[in-house]
Amino acid sequence: MVFFNGSVKVVVCEAVDLRPTDFSTRLNLGVSKFQLIDPYISVDVDDGHVAKTTTKQRTFKPVWNEEFSTEVHNGQYINLTVFHDAAIPPDEFVANCTIAFEDLGKPSSDIWVDLEPSGKVHVKVELNGSASEAEPPKERVFKEKEGLLHKRRGALRRRVHQVNGHKFMATFFRQPTFCSICRDFIWGIVSPQGYQCQGELKCYVLTTALERVSLL
The missing domain is CATH 3.30.60.20 (Wheat Germ Agglutinin (Isolectin 2); domain 1)
Incomplete structure (x- = not known):
C-alpha cells in the first residue's frame, strides 16, 4: 500500500447518469428512480473530511467545476460521495467511489471514475508531495485550507x-x-x-x- 504525503488539489468537474437508489425511493409512493435529484459531492481523504460542493438543483448531470485543496499526511484514498440534498434531513445517499493515491500514478490526473451503484464523476487531481510504501503512524492529520470550502451551517456529515x-x-x-x-x-x-x-x-x-x- 502506498501512502501519500503532501498537498492535494481536487477539482470536481461534473457527474453523469446519477439516479436515486432503490433504498431511497422504497417508501415514496408514486416516485420513480427517474425523478430528478439535488446532488452535491462530499470529498474525503481516508477518514478525514475535506470539503463538499455546492448543491445543484433538479438534475442527473450536475456541473460544478469546483476546486478544493488540503494537506495530507499518510493518505491512502480519496473518497467521493454523492448525496441528494433533502428538504428534511438527513440527506440521502446516491452513489460513491474511491480513488487510491497509488492508482493516480502521476502528479496530475484528469479522469472519469465509475460511481456505485450508478453514474460517473469527472475529477481532476493534482498531487504535490511524495509517496512511500513505509508503514505510517496510526494517527493521520488533515488540514483544510481556509476560504476554499463550501460549508452549510448545521449540516450533518454522513460517512459511508x-x-x-x-x-x-x-x-x-x-x-x-x-x-x-x-x-x-x-x-x-x-x-x-x-x-x-x-x-x-x-x-x-x-x-x-x-x-x-x-x-x-
Missing part, C-alpha cells in the same frame, strides 16, 4: 462505511427496529442508534455494529 459489499450509514430509526443479523432490538431515541445499508432493497440490512456484517 463499506463492509462486505454493503454501504452502511449511521441512521436514526423513527420506529421500533430490530437488527437484521442478531435480531436484537436496536436501542436509542435521539442520536443515530445503528447502521443501515444504503444499497438495493435485496441488500436491506439494519445492524447495531458493523463488525456483525462479517457474518453475512
Whole structure:
C-alpha cells in the first residue's frame, strides 16, 4: 500500500447518469428512480473530511467545476460521495467511489471514475508531495485550507462505511427496529442508534455494529 504525503488539489468537474437508489425511493409512493435529484459531492481523504460542493438543483448531470485543496499526511484514498440534498434531513445517499493515491500514478490526473451503484464523476487531481510504501503512524492529520470550502451551517456529515459489499450509514430509526443479523432490538431515541445499508432493497440490512456484517 502506498501512502501519500503532501498537498492535494481536487477539482470536481461534473457527474453523469446519477439516479436515486432503490433504498431511497422504497417508501415514496408514486416516485420513480427517474425523478430528478439535488446532488452535491462530499470529498474525503481516508477518514478525514475535506470539503463538499455546492448543491445543484433538479438534475442527473450536475456541473460544478469546483476546486478544493488540503494537506495530507499518510493518505491512502480519496473518497467521493454523492448525496441528494433533502428538504428534511438527513440527506440521502446516491452513489460513491474511491480513488487510491497509488492508482493516480502521476502528479496530475484528469479522469472519469465509475460511481456505485450508478453514474460517473469527472475529477481532476493534482498531487504535490511524495509517496512511500513505509508503514505510517496510526494517527493521520488533515488540514483544510481556509476560504476554499463550501460549508452549510448545521449540516450533518454522513460517512459511508463499506463492509462486505454493503454501504452502511449511521441512521436514526423513527420506529421500533430490530437488527437484521442478531435480531436484537436496536436501542436509542435521539442520536443515530445503528447502521443501515444504503444499497438495493435485496441488500436491506439494519445492524447495531458493523463488525456483525462479517457474518453475512
